[in-house]
Amino acid sequence: AGMEKGRVAIFDSTNVSRKFRCEMVEELRSVVQSRSNVILVESVCEDPEIIQHNISATERSMPDYKGTESREEVVADYTARIQCFAARYEPLGDEDKVYSWIKTVDGGQQVILNKIFGYLPGRIASFVMNLHTFPKEIYLSRHGQSEYNLAQKIGGDSSLTAHGREYAVALAAHVHENVLRKFPRARLWTSTLRRTIETGELIRHEDVEVDGQPWITMRPRQWHALDEIHAGIFDGMTYDEIAEKDPEEFAMRKKNKLGYRYPRGESYLDVLQRLDTIVHELERQRDPILIISHQGILRIIYAYLMIDEIKSREESPHVAIPLNTIKVLRPHAYGCTCENLALLKSKAGPDGQTEKALDPPSH
Amino acid sequence: AGMEKGRVAIFDSTNVSRKFRCEMVEELRSVVQSRSNVILVESVCEDPEIIQHNISATERSMPDYKGTESREEVVADYTARIQCFAARYEPLGDEDKVYSWIKTVDGGQQVILNKIFGYLPGRIASFVMNLHTFPKEIYLSRHGQSEYNLAQKIGGDSSLTAHGREYAVALAAHVHENVLRKFPRARLWTSTLRRTIETGELIRHEDVEVDGQPWITMRPRQWHALDEIHAGIFDGMTYDEIAEKDPEEFAMRKKNKLGYRYPRGESYLDVLQRLDTIVHELERQRDPILIISHQGILRIIYAYLMIDEIKSREESPHVAIPLNTIKVLRPHAYGCTCENLALLKSKAGPDGQTEKALDPPSH
Numbered sequence: 001a002g003m004e005k006g007r008v009a010i011f012d013s014t015n016v017s018r019k020f021r022c023e024m025v026e027e028l029r030s031v032v033q034s035r036s037n038v039i040l041v042e043s044v045c046e047d048p049e050i051i052q053h054n055i056s057a058t059e060r061s062m063p064d065y066k067g068t069e070s071r072e073e074v075v076a077d078y079t080a081r082i083q084c085f086a087a088r089y090e091p092l093g094d095e096d097k098v099y100s101w102i103k104t105v106d107g108g109q110q111v112i113l114n115k116i117f118g119y120l121p122g123r124i125a126s127f128v129m130n131l132h133t134f135p136k137e138i139y140l141s142r143h144g145q146s147e148y149n150l151a152q153k154i155g156g157d158s159s160l161t162a163h164g165r166e167y168a169v170a171l172a173a174h175v176h177e178n179v180l181r182k183f184p185r186a187r188l189w190t191s192t193l194r195r196t197i198e199t200g201e202l203i204r205h206e207d208v209e210v211d212g213q214p215w216i217t218m219r220p221r222q223w224h225a226l227d228e229i230h231a232g233i234f235d236g237m238t239y240d241e242i243a244e245k246d247p248e249e250f251a252m253r254k255k256n257k258l259g260y261r262y263p264r265g266e267s268y269l270d271v272l273q274r275l276d277t278i279v280h281e282l283e284r285q286r287d288p289i290l291i292i293s294h295q296g297i298l299r300i301i302y303a304y305l306m307i308d309e310i311k312s313r314e315e316s317p318h319v320a321i322p323l324n325t326i327k328v329l330r331p332h333a334y335g336c337t338c339e340n341l342a343l344l345k346s347k348a349g350p351d352g353q354t355e356k357a358l359d360p361p362s363h
Numbered sequence: 364a365g366m367e368k369g370r371v372a373i374f375d376s377t378n379v380s381r382k383f384r385c386e387m388v389e390e391l392r393s394v395v396q397s398r399s400n401v402i403l404v405e406s407v408c409e410d411p412e413i414i415q416h417n418i419s420a421t422e423r424s425m426p427d428y429k430g431t432e433s434r435e436e437v438v439a440d441y442t443a444r445i446q447c448f449a450a451r452y453e454p455l456g457d458e459d460k461v462y463s464w465i466k467t468v469d470g471g472q473q474v475i476l477n478k479i480f481g482y483l484p485g486r487i488a489s490f491v492m493n494l495h496t497f498p499k500e501i502y503l504s505r506h507g508q509s510e511y512n513l514a515q516k517i518g519g520d521s522s523l524t525a526h527g528r529e530y531a532v533a534l535a536a537h538v539h540e541n542v543l544r545k546f547p548r549a550r551l552w553t554s555t556l557r558r559t560i561e562t563g564e565l566i567r568h569e570d571v572e573v574d575g576q577p578w579i580t581m582r583p584r585q586w587h588a589l590d591e592i593h594a595g596i597f598d599g600m601t602y603d604e605i606a607e608k609d610p611e612e613f614a615m616r617k618k619n620k621l622g623y624r625y626p627r628g629e630s631y632l633d634v635l636q637r638l639d640t641i642v643h644e645l646e647r648q649r650d651p652i653l654i655i656s657h658q659g660i661l662r663i664i665y666a667y668l669m670i671d672e673i674k675s676r677e678e679s680p681h682v683a684i685p686l687n688t689i690k691v692l693r694p695h696a697y698g699c700t701c702e703n704l705a706l707l708k709s710k711a712g713p714d715g716q717t718e719k720a721l722d723p724p725s726h
Binding site (some may be wrong): 012081097108109110111112114115116117118119122126129157224244258270273274281 | 479
């Protein structure tokens with residue numbers, strides 16, 4: 001049944017022997033047509049530091065060890081498991097030249113791609129190459145309230161309101177206190193739109209030294225790929241105006257929020273596509289990253305990271321990303337946790353906007 | 364001096380010995396800071412078929428052999444060269460683990476990436492992996508005249524005029540006769556905009572068999588990345604209107620056509636960025652490809668392929684891509700040739716538009 005829902009399936013097992021792997025690939029050929037549509041992925045690690053790190057990461061999050069009390073017990077058991085597999089494992093090599101495979105050595109120090117052809121296999125290879133198990137925090141924040149938010153308009157490129165600037169102050173204070181002290185190498189990504197740039201503008205950029213290297217804290221990086229979903233001909237209108245002017249389009253969008261493409265604009269599926277680069281970069285980076293972006297975009301990034309919570313693509317456009325709040329995500333070996341920190345206590349803005357204006361319309 | 368103009372430099376030499384390579388990398392460290400900023404690229408080929416193919420490709424286009432009359436002479440000389448290098452060449456391997464390198468085996472059958480970290484090195488690796496020396500033709504065509512062209516408006520998503528449809532007829536006839544007969548596997552890429560889709564609409568999609576596999580001829584593939592440069596707030600206006608309404612913007616664009624970004628729209632540099640995927644796909648494909656797109660986009664693709672003719676990025680937004688014409692590009696080992704085929708003889712349209720309307724405003 002899953003076959004109809006996607007183009008990639010993952011078969012997770014230890015596949016210790018060459019004989020078993022060959023049989024498996026040949027067996028699958030009846031389903032996938034060509035041998036090269038089955039990609040074996042092997043991760044070889046002999047760096048004791050990485051192994052040690054992986055054991056502790058696993059010990060903390062692996063479902064198998066839930067309820068096990070003693071840390072030593074878990075480490076001993078897991079180390080024994082590794083040794084057991086290492087003794088029996090037949091690595092991919094010259095004898096497997098006829099198959100398609102990706103082999104990463106010591107957490108990406110070396111990567112071997114064998115018979116990896118075509119667009120999707122290439123993207124899969126690039127994705128696998130970017131993966132690592134070093135823990136890092138990811139912070140998601142919407143921009144502060146913008147002029148368009150206040151006017152209930154979608155899209156545009158307006159500046160922050162006084163209330164929005166209040167959030168920028170709170171965000172900078174939070175980042176200085178809670179992020180930069182722990183992680184001087186934390187990074188800052190925004191979209192190219194004014195409201196996200198202004199929201200991050202009060203964060204300090206200091207010349208410091210990290211690990212003996214010069215470093216500018218939170219040097220902002222602007223990504224087009226983080227721009228809000230483009231509403232095409234409806235850009236700059238309120239939802240009431242759209243519903244009035246074009247009830248048919250309005251209804252179509254309600255019916256299929258994921259696939260609906262604004263006339264001359266984008267659909268959530270288009271956004272998914274353009275976030276491909278962001279997701280690869282997010283996986284690759286070992287430093288914590290603060291992403292200041294837009295509700296439509298953060299929904300997709302959140303859904304990608306919180307795969308245990310958001311079970312289908314169809315749910316992702318409905319995720320709530322509250323204003324004035326920073327989401328702290330901590331991916332680990334077996335999932336991801338999320339903590340919400342509301343940085344502005346009062347829901348009422350300084351200039352007495354209504355509740356509605358503080359919860360602006362979103363795509 | 365070149366250092367100020369780009370972020371990547373290529374040092375093309377045979378680098379036969381390990382000792383020389385090490386010395387070179389260590390020497391360069393004073394310029395590039397880190398060892399991992401020097402990437403060695405090695406292409407190993409022991410497949411006799413590919414070697415034979417490369418020799419004939421080289422024989423036809425290598426500058427060294429210009430003026431040499433006898434084909435046999437060239438093949439003999441080149442084969443001797445290869446044997447001479449093969450005997451002395453020390454391949455990259457375990458002893459070079461400390462360096463960053465990309466090794467491709469037998470034209471991409473296997474690829475080894477050693478210490479390739481970061482965004483740009485990753486893109487370079489992906490680019491190198493996609494390269495091949497099999498000859499293919501690339502056809503570039505603008506869409507036929509659109510309603511907006513006729514009205515001298517930029518942007519939009521209008522349909523073809525009668526004259527534009529005339530071009531679609533001529534293009535389909537040309538493709539059936541001159542492309543599909545020779546290359547049944549030729550591919551068709553358009554943008555997502557109506558005028559390019561309609562221009563390719565009369566090309567036949569037949570179920571055929573190629574190399575024993577089912578194949579649909581010229582099955583259209585729509586790419587957002589091939590959409591025209593987005594004029595932002597000026598979308599749908601004529602250039603006269605823009606010059607009148609916003610002379611300052613108009614002047615800024617004149618001054619720096621490459622870097623100028625339309626308010627809420629794109630610059631040519633943005634387009635360069637989003638064509639990254641297209642260029643990788645273009646290199647990877649072994650089948651001929653017909654690209655029906657827009658002047659702004661085709662300029663960049665043309666400039667990329669015709670690097671001997673278009674010497675700088677600054678020139679690329681000024682390349683003329685004539686209407687009603689198909690450009691046949693033939694990349695070869697040492698450059699690319701281009702042939703222009705005007706498919707509509709008469710410049711006067713069926714409904715008597717002016718010359719100006721047949722040469723519509725372009726970005």
